[in-house]
């Protein structure tokens with residue numbers, strides 16, 4: 337087993353009666369990111385959910401700082417920021433209140449990241465700070481979901497189709513946000529069908545580990 341900060345070895349995941357992938361290994365160290373690629377239905381979301389401890393793989397080991405994530409349990413969860421297909425924002429709260437909620441509920445003492453104002457400005461939502469989130473456009477809602485990454489300040493970002501609904505400028509801006517996270521020693525796992533430009537990110541073709549037809 338590798339001694340990388342995040343090390344995955346021999347992973348298999350099953351959905352229903354079908355093995356989606358098997359024998360999957362992957363390592364990530366501080367400052368590294370991978371772009372997980374593959375066609376619809378291959379198992380990318382299933383993989384991300386397993387990698388952040390939301391579901392248990394059928395076989396294999398996932399280690400963080402040398403320890404099994406199943407043994408670390410909440411200690412590992414507190415190191416991960418996950419943005420899935422759904423934005424997970426509260427429509428009746430303003431954009432700023434959504435970030436305040438995330439920061440109060442999910443941030444451990446002494447681990448806070450950027451302020452709400454800084455995070456909103458970074459994703460281009462400063463002018464929408466006091467607007468109820470239900471009145472934001474789809475792209476603005478996605479940017480608000482991504483702003484949580486900044487207030488939480490966690491080392492491992494797990495992002496499932498983060499660029500959905502984003503315009504060209506926002507895709508570039510989010511790509512550079514991930515780049516800044518890497519430059520600060522962060523790690524990122526990104527599933528995306530969209531092309532994006534991020535120097536240093538490695539491609540990871542899930543199909544290499546899939547033996548059955550979809």
Ligand SMILES: Nc1ncnc2c1ncn2[C@@H]1O[C@H](COP(=O)(O)OP(=O)(O)OP(=O)(O)O)[C@@H](O)[C@H]1O
Nearest residue numbers: 351352356374375376377378379380381382383550
């Ligand atoms: N709860 C479930 N029970 C049975 N099969 C499931 C379940 N959830 C997902 N699947 C199947 O597992 C396969 C992988 O799904 P997954 O969402 O991981 O794919 P994906 O690569 O992320 O796809 P997409 O690019 O379309 O988002 C799909 O064929 C899906 O139908």
